[in-house]
Amino acid sequence: MKPLVSILIAAYNAEETVAYTLRSVMAQTWKHKEIIVVNDGSKDRTPDVVRGFKDVTMVSTENRGLSAAQNLAFKLSHGDYIQYLDADDLLAPDKIDRQLAALRKGESKRLLLSSPWAPFYYRTKNARFVRNSLWQDLSPAEWLLRKLSENIHMQNATWLVSRELAEAAGPWEESLAYDQDGEFFSRVLLASEGTRFVPGTGIYYRASGFSSISFIGNSDKKRESLIRSMKLHIQYLRSLEESERVRKACVTYMQNWYQFFYPERPDIGEELQNLALELGGHLDIPQLRWKYSWLQIFFGYRFAKRAQFYFPQFKGSLLRSWDKALFRLEGGPRTVPPKAAAPQQAS
Numbered sequence: 001m002k003p004l005v006s007i008l009i010a011a012y013n014a015e016e017t018v019a020y021t022l023r024s025v026m027a028q029t030w031k032h033k034e035i036i037v038v039n040d041g042s043k044d045r046t047p048d049v050v051r052g053f054k055d056v057t058m059v060s061t062e063n064r065g066l067s068a069a070q071n072l073a074f075k076l077s078h079g080d081y082i083q084y085l086d087a088d089d090l091l092a093p094d095k096i097d098r099q100l101a102a103l104r105k106g107e108s109k110r111l112l113l114s115s116p117w118a119p120f121y122y123r124t125k126n127a128r129f130v131r132n133s134l135w136q137d138l139s140p141a142e143w144l145l146r147k148l149s150e151n152i153h154m155q156n157a158t159w160l161v162s163r164e165l166a167e168a169a170g171p172w173e174e175s176l177a178y179d180q181d182g183e184f185f186s187r188v189l190l191a192s193e194g195t196r197f198v199p200g201t202g203i204y205y206r207a208s209g210f211s212s213i214s215f216i217g218n219s220d221k222k223r224e225s226l227i228r229s230m231k232l233h234i235q236y237l238r239s240l241e242e243s244e245r246v247r248k249a250c251v252t253y254m255q256n257w258y259q260f261f262y263p264e265r266p267d268i269g270e271e272l273q274n275l276a277l278e279l280g281g282h283l284d285i286p287q288l289r290w291k292y293s294w295l296q297i298f299f300g301y302r303f304a305k306r307a308q309f310y311f312p313q314f315k316g317s318l319l320r321s322w323d324k325a326l327f328r329l330e331g332g333p334r335t336v337p338p339k340a341a342a343p344q345q346a347s
Contacts, residue, residue, distance in 0.1 A: 005033045005096055005160075006079030010069035014087035015045040017206065022053050024090040024204075030097040036076050037087075038069040046087075067172035067180045074166065082161045084181075089157050090124065090204040098201045099160045109162040112192040116202035117155040121320045122327035124204050136197050140189045141240040148237060149249035151256045156181035157203040165191055178216065178225035186236050207316060216260055217309075223261060227268050230257060234275070251281030259286035263302065 007025050011018050018037075025035055035056045039047045041063025050058045059076065061069070070084060083096060099113040116135060118127035132152045134143060147153055168191035172184045189195070216222045234250045254272050261268040262285065269283075276283045288296060288304050292311075295304035 003080035006077035011087035017088035148253035
């Protein structure tokens with residue numbers, strides 16, 4: 001019998017997007033599936049939209065956050081494989097089918113399946129699949145090392161996880177308010193025998209700007225979650241390999257994210273600096289990009305840093321609004337393209 005795939009969706013105030021997400025799920029060529037939506041205390045019409053779809057199990061709870069919603073969805077599921085999916089992202093129609101077809105008979109359930117991904121606003125035809133060094137079969141240590149040293153990642157819906165692997169990794173960490181998926185899938189990776197990358201299909205990640213759970217802004221709660229997740233990432237990688245290249249990768253990782261703590265949280269900055277010294281490195285004061293560094297002369301470092309963080313978000317908001325208008329003019333809801341576009345090399 002074909003394996004059952006559980007597609008688990010955590011939804012919070014997703015009335016505008018969840019229907020598109022569910023249409024992409026319904027369009028899957030892999031038919032042996034169950035669909036579970038946890039309505040995480042939404043205050044909008046999310047539950048009404050979900051009820052409009054047949055063969056979808058929905059459970060409503062008080063708002064407890066992404067991790068708690070995904071943990072509940074997993075407890076309710078029965079699948080041999082788990083597809084985690086945000087309530088605004090889309091699956092290519094053959095995503096699950098092609099990933100399961102990539103498994104050879106008798107292979108370990110500890111193989112972690114991945115696929116390409118591309119960001120979009122509303123129109124998937126404009127999505128660009130840009131290849132990075134994680135888009136290949138890798139050992140757990142090599143995957144984590146590349147993530148930390150190159151400041152790259154795989155969007156969480158790219159993964160297809162066996163139930164055995166999800167249970168071995170343990171539940172999502174409910175106390176984290178930021179990078180919950182990054183920390184969880186690092187543990188999944190840790191419990192795996194490596195990744196198998198499946199090209200030719202993929203997922204579409206909706207870039208949602210200020211409203212995104214991945215936008216830190218001035219949230220100390222998210223900063224504190226980020227430093228916890230970073231320390232865990234470093235711990236996980238060092239548990240797999242203790243070497244000079246790993247220590248160097250960990251220092252590079254901390255340097256890349258240091259900007260989110262300096263100068264607002266000197267306590268966290270000191271913690272990172274001490275860890276860098278322990279690893280044989282040193283963190284430099286984060287440098288502003290040339291587009292914004294001139295502002296420092298007239299308005300100071302903090303103002304220039306805020307401009308560097310917020311201007312791209314405002315620009316993205318304008319592009320998002322424009323793309324939304326065109327999306328509506330072109331006829332509104334459509335499913336994703338039948339095939340993912342060929343990936344481009346990162347520039």
